[in-house]
Amino acid sequence: xxxxxxxxxxxxxxLPPKSLDKLGNAFASVLGNSLQSQxxxxxxxxxxxxxxPRRLAAHITAVLPQAPDQNVTQKLMPVKxxxxxxxxxxxxxxxxxxxxxxxxxPVSALKTLREGKADMLFxxxxxxxxxxAAGLQKALDExxxxxxxxxxMTYQLADGWQNVHFVRPVHGLVALYGTEILPIEAFGLxxxxxxxxxxxxxxxxxLQIAHADDYEQCLESTGAVMxxxxxxxxxxWRALTAAASAEELRCLEDExxxxxxxxxxxxxxxxxxxxxEAFLEVPQECLILTMKxxxxxxxxxxxxxxxxxxxxxxxxxxxxxxxxxxxxNERVIRSRLADAKFFFDQDxxxxxxxxxxxxxxxxxxxxxxSQGLRIQYVRALARAIGAHLEGSKLAGQADQAARLAxxxxxxxxxxxxxxxxxxxxxYYAQHEGLDECIAFAIEDHYKPRFAGDALPRNLVxxxxxxxxxxxxxxxxxxxxxxxxxxxxxxxxxxHALGVIRMLIEKDxxxxxxxxxxxxxxxxxxxxxxxxxxxxxxxxxxxxxxLGEQLQDFFYDRLASNLREQGYTAQEVEAVLSLxxxxxxxxxxxxxxxxxxxxxxxxxxxxxxxxxxxNILKKSEHSISPDIEQACLQEPAELALYQALADIESExxxxxxxxxxxxxxxxxxALKVPVDTFFDQVLVNTEDxxxxxxxxxxxxxxxxxxxxxxxISRLAA
Numbered sequence: 001x002x003x004x005x006x007x008x009x010x011x012x013x014x015l016p017p018k019s020l021d022k023l024g025n026a027f028a029s030v031l032g033n034s035l036q037s038q039x040x041x042x043x044x045x046x047x048x049x050x051x052x053p054r055r056l057a058a059h060i061t062a063v064l065p066q067a068p069d070q071n072v073t074q075k076l077m078p079v080k081x082x083x084x085x086x087x088x089x090x091x092x093x094x095x096x097x098x099x100x101x102x103x104x105x106p107v108s109a110l111k112t113l114r115e116g117k118a119d120m121l122f123x124x125x126x127x128x129x130x131x132x133a134a135g136l137q138k139a140l141d142e143x144x145x146x147x148x149x150x151x152x153m154t155y156q157l158a159d160g161w162q163n164v165h166f167v168r169p170v171h172g173l174v175a176l177y178g179t180e181i182l183p184i185e186a187f188g189l190x191x192x193x194x195x196x197x198x199x200x201x202x203x204x205x206x207l208q209i210a211h212a213d214d215y216e217q218c219l220e221s222t223g224a225v226m227x228x229x230x231x232x233x234x235x236x237w238r239a240l241t242a243a244a245s246a247e248e249l250r251c252l253e254d255e256x257x258x259x260x261x262x263x264x265x266x267x268x269x270x271x272x273x274x275x276x277e278a279f280l281e282v283p284q285e286c287l288i289l290t291m292k293x294x295x296x297x298x299x300x301x302x303x304x305x306x307x308x309x310x311x312x313x314x315x316x317x318x319x320x321x322x323x324x325x326x327x328x329n330e331r332v333i334r335s336r337l338a339d340a341k342f343f344f345d346q347d348x349x350x351x352x353x354x355x356x357x358x359x360x361x362x363x364x365x366x367x368x369x370s371q372g373l374r375i376q377y378v379r380a381l382a383r384a385i386g387a388h389l390e391g392s393k394l395a396g397q398a399d400q401a402a403r404l405a406x407x408x409x410x411x412x413x414x415x416x417x418x419x420x421x422x423x424x425x426x427y428y429a430q431h432e433g434l435d436e437c438i439a440f441a442i443e444d445h446y447k448p449r450f451a452g453d454a455l456p457r458n459l460v461x462x463x464x465x466x467x468x469x470x471x472x473x474x475x476x477x478x479x480x481x482x483x484x485x486x487x488x489x490x491x492x493x494x495h496a497l498g499v500i501r502m503l504i505e506k507d508x509x510x511x512x513x514x515x516x517x518x519x520x521x522x523x524x525x526x527x528x529x530x531x532x533x534x535x536x537x538x539x540x541x542x543x544x545x546l547g548e549q550l551q552d553f554f555y556d557r558l559a560s561n562l563r564e565q566g567y568t569a570q571e572v573e574a575v576l577s578l579x580x581x582x583x584x585x586x587x588x589x590x591x592x593x594x595x596x597x598x599x600x601x602x603x604x605x606x607x608x609x610x611x612x613x614n615i616l617k618k619s620e621h622s623i624s625p626d627i628e629q630a631c632l633q634e635p636a637e638l639a640l641y642q643a644l645a646d647i648e649s650e651x652x653x654x655x656x657x658x659x660x661x662x663x664x665x666x667x668x669a670l671k672v673p674v675d676t677f678f679d680q681v682l683v684n685t686e687d688x689x690x691x692x693x694x695x696x697x698x699x700x701x702x703x704x705x706x707x708x709x710x711i712s713r714l715a716a
Contacts, residue, residue, distance in 0.1 A: 003042060003064055004178035006035075006132075007212035008140065009050075009057035010186070011172030011195055017053070017263035019150050021229050023167065024051025028058035030146050034139035035060065038130055039067035050216070050227040052266050054196070057227065059215060063177065067129030074100075079112055079119040093121070132177060137184045140175075144186060157188040164188070172196065176212040197223020198266050200317055225266040233262040239270040240298055240312055247272070249300040249308050257292050261314045264296065269318040273297075273330045277309045279337040283427050286340045289417050294336050295329070343412040347424070348431050352407035359406060367479045371406055374471065378402045380522050382467035388510065389459060398463035401441035404429065405464060408442075422446045437461075448498045455502055462502055469495040470519040477550055478523070478543060496557045503583040511581035516550050555579065562590070571597075574713040578706065585658070592660035593709045601671040602714065605705065608674045610712035612702045615683055616695065623695045631693040636673070636680040643673040644700060651704060660708045667705055674701070 008031060015023060028049035035041050042062045050057035076082060082093035089097070089107045097103050102123065111122040149167040156163055164170075164187055175182040175191035184191045194206040201224030209215055219225040226232040237258060244251040262268075279287060284307035291297040291311055298312040313329050315322070360372035368374070379402040386395035408414050408425035426443035430436070437460045444456035445464040456465045476482070476490050483492050503510060524546075543549075555576050562572045567590055575589045596602055616623065632638045647666045654663040683694045705711055 001064055001068075003044075003062045004180075005212045006060040006063040006136070007057065007174060007176040007209065007215050008060075008136070009055055009172070009174035009195055009215070010170050011055050011174070012170050013168045014053050015051075015056070015168055015263070016150055017260045019148070020051050020053070020263035021259060022148055024049045024056050024229055026146070026148050027051075027056045027143050028060075030143040031058050031139050032060055034142045035063065035135060038135040038138070039070075040064050040130070040132055040135045049229070051229040051263075052225055052227050052232070053264060054266070055225075055227065057174075057215065059212065063132065064129075065177070066131050067135065069129050070127050072125055072127050073111075074123045074125075075115075076110070076121040076123055079121055082110075082121045083107070097123075133182045133184060136175065136182055140184060140186055159188065162188065174209060176209060176215075179211050195219075195223075198225050198316075201267055226268070229262060232265070232268065233258060236262055236265075236268045236270070236314055239268065240314075243270050243272055243312055244300055247300070247308075247310065249302060249310065251312060252288065252299045252301055254292060254298075257296065257298070261296055265314055265316040267316060267318065269315040269322070271313050271315055271322050271326050271329075272310055273313060273326050273333065274310050275330065275333050275337055279341060280307060280309060282337070282341050282344045283423070285420060285423050286344065286413060286417065287337060289419060290336050290340050291333065293417070293419075295333060297329075297333065339416075340413070343416060347411040347413055347428060351432055352404045352425065352428055355407045355410045356403070358410045362409065365475070365479075368475050371409065374475075375403065375406055377475075377523055378405070378464070378467045378471050381471060381519055382463045384518050384522065385466055385510070385515070386460075386463045389463065389508065394459060394463065397435070397437060397460045398441075398467070401438045401445070401460050401464045402467060404434075404438070405442050405445050405468070448501055450494070451497075455505060462506055462508070466499060466502060466515075467519075469499050470515065471523065473499075473550060473553075474516070474519045474523045474546070477546060477553075482549075482553075492553075493557055496554050497561060500554065500558050500561065500583060504587065505584075507584040509582065509584075512554060512583060513547070513551060513581050516547055516554075520547055520550075551579070558583070558586070562586075567594075570714050574709040574711060577710045577713060585660075588658060588660050589708050592664045593711075593714070595661045596664040596667070596711065597714060599665065599668050601668040602711075603716065604671050604675065605667055606711045606714040607716075608678065609702065609705050609710075610715040611678065612698045612705075613712050616699060616702065619695055621692070623699050624692060625696065625699070627696045627700060628689075628693050631690055632697075633690070634681050636676045637694060637697060640670075640673040640677045640701070641697060643670055644697075644704060648704065651707070655707050664708050664711075667711075670701070670705075 010027075028047050032041065032045070032047040036045070040063055041060070042064065044062040046061045048059040050059070076096055077092065082090055082096075084090055087107070093107070094103070097105055100123070102125070105123065105125075109124075111124050112119050113122055114120075144166070147167065151167075152165045153168060154163055154165050155169045166187065170187040170189065172195055173184070173186055173189040173191045174193060174195055175184050176193055181193050182191055193209045195209060196202070196205055197207050197219060203222050203224075207218055207223050209218055216227055219227050226235065240251045287307055288299045291299050295313070298314075300308045300310045300312065302308050311333065313326075315325055317325075319325070356372065356375075359375060360370050362371040363369075364371045364374045379399050382398035382402040383395045386398035405422075405425065408421055408428060411424055411428070413424050414421045422443045422445065426439045429439035429442055437458050440457055441461035441464050444458075444461035445468050447453055447456050447461075447465060456462045472490065472495050473492055476492055481490060481492075488494075502508065503512070559572050559576055562576075563569060571590055571593050574593050575586055580586055580589065627641065629641070632641055647669055651663050651666050654660070654666070681694065683691065683698065685691050685694070
């Protein structure tokens with residue numbers, strides 16, 4: 001059948017920029033999927049999405065004018081219900097056929113098929129395929145209904161009576177099948193072939209689209225619009241980097257900002273502006289955030305990564321003389337940067353310590369007290385972690401950093417830009433002449449803030465970051481604020497993963513259970529060293545299950561993270577089932593498990609270990625840790641005993657030295673004696689002394705095999 005290409009466009013008022021790309025892709029995707037489900041597309045169909053500030057559109061190739069006819073078989077009823085003894089239709093069958101609009105269908109043409117123990121009547125008919133106009137109307141209605149709109153608007157149609165709910169008011173509808181206009185409707189509009197180009201740059205209005213395939217070319221050449229989001233984005237970034245390179249500078253990369261700017265312009269024009277160098281005295285993070293968040297400018301960096309006093313802006317028009325545009329934007333940015341400089345200068349008139357009393361008035365959580373009280377808990381925990389790692393000096397530094405860590409929350413700069421919390425604390429600490437390790441710890445204690453983020457750069461920051469995250473986890477768990485499904489309002493999963501990363505990547509000799517127990521004791525008993533009256537008022541509620549809940553949560557997050565890194569579920573389960581407390585050991589254990597599974601003996605030993613575990617679980621009596629050598633009667637059990645003795649020292653020495661690969665690989669020597677033992681020895685003999693001794697031998701075997709990981713989890 002002959003096919004043609006299809007174009008659909010909704011012309012709207014300016015769409016929300018942060019969701020434009022998502023809206024465009026969803027619009028095209030739902031349209032295409034709906035047409036496909038109605039059999040109106042072919043195997044050669046290609047769907048292209050278009051999204052600009054004022055339009056959502058889709059170009060769909062190889063679309064059929066009508067779906068193929070379909071043979072439909074419908075089960076009616078049992079033969080004995082539908083036909084009488086003379087093979088004539090019963091009232092029940094007549095009623096059914098009438099309801100289907102087939103009252104004149106000959107009964108003799110009904111098909112009889114055996115189904116189970118009864119013969120059934122079936123109606124077979126050929127249904128004509130849906131016409132494209134009807135199918136497209138259905139597809140468009142679905143696309144509009146399923147569009148992931150962030151916030152719905154309500155507006156009135158031109159008739160003055162009907163209200164419509166949509167992302168933005170719609171002013172035009174295009175539906176072209178080749179050159180043919182399809183008779184579909186939406187938002188009180190009838191489809192045509194006319195659209196609008198750029199508000200100011202188009203050569204004329206409206207634009208007449210002669211053919212569905214002319215859409216993109218017509219908009220670009222005559223309408224001064226680049227309708228493809230991805231192409232417009234690529235063009236903007238290419239122009240930004242070229243403009244920066246021409247000045248021997250580098251454009252700061254920001255994917256979210258680039259997406260937003262792409263959604264704000266139809267015809268991008270890159271211009272460069274400047275601002276007075278005096279503003280560079282303000283921390284560059286403040287200036288960069290001001291330019292990006294308030295003005296959607298792209299900051300420029302020099303070869304050393306320092307902010308230059310120039311910026312790039314993406315205009316939506318291209319006048320012959322852009323001087324007025326540049327001057328206007330420079331005027332605006334000077335005002336913005338002056339505000340930032342004012343905040344910075346004002347903030348430095350007060351020390352961080354002088355702001356601490358104000359934190360007693362900032363509520364952390366209505367069940368947990370103020371930020372001021374929270375700081376006392378974090379200080380106590382940071383001191384304890386520092387003392388454990390390096391003694392009193394680190395404990396004192398961690399305490400000082402924890403005391404000042406949240407003070408910048410009360411500064412004007414962080415009040416204006418919450419994203420700068422921690423960063424401004426570091427600058428103000430440096431301004432006061434505090435030790436660099438304290439200043440950087442104040443900034444770094446929020447790290448890692450997201451997957452792949454850097455970790456704190458010194459041990460003081462590590463102590464403070466651990467304490468801050470553990471306080472959040474223990475406190476929220478203590479009041480039942482656990483993550484559920486995809487909801488995690490307090491980012492507890494991210495906090496747990498941050499703790500895990502610090503323990504592993506910094507190779508910290510801190511046992512997870514001890515760390516959690518210490519945090520729990522401090523937070524539940526109010527052992528914060530200061531302000532015991534306030535602590536008792538907001539003491540975290542005690543729960544016997546809290547420590548176990550937290551450990552389960554940590555190991556669940558760790559398991560998920562390890563699987564994302566490429567370890568198999570079996571490898572992860574084998575290691576984590578033992579709940580290793582020094583988390584920095586876990587990558588080495590996983591490497592050892594992977595090396596072990598490559599051994600030819602691995603599958604047999606894993607299966608044997610699983611069998612041993614099952615036997616020991618079924619034992620009704622406690623198993624003695626001692627093996628009576630005199631009770632070893634069978635040659636096979638003597639051989640297994642000797643094989644264990646031969647490798648025991650080497651396996652233990654390798655394990656203690658952290659050489660987990662050797663510790664596991666030496667188990668290969670046990671394959672033959674283990675297999676022989678199970679072939680020739682009856683463990684559950686009637687002689688209780690022999691049985692207990694053999695169980696003790698198996699218990700020793702299991703303990704040796706499962707030092708690094710529970711290798712029974714590797715069994716198929």
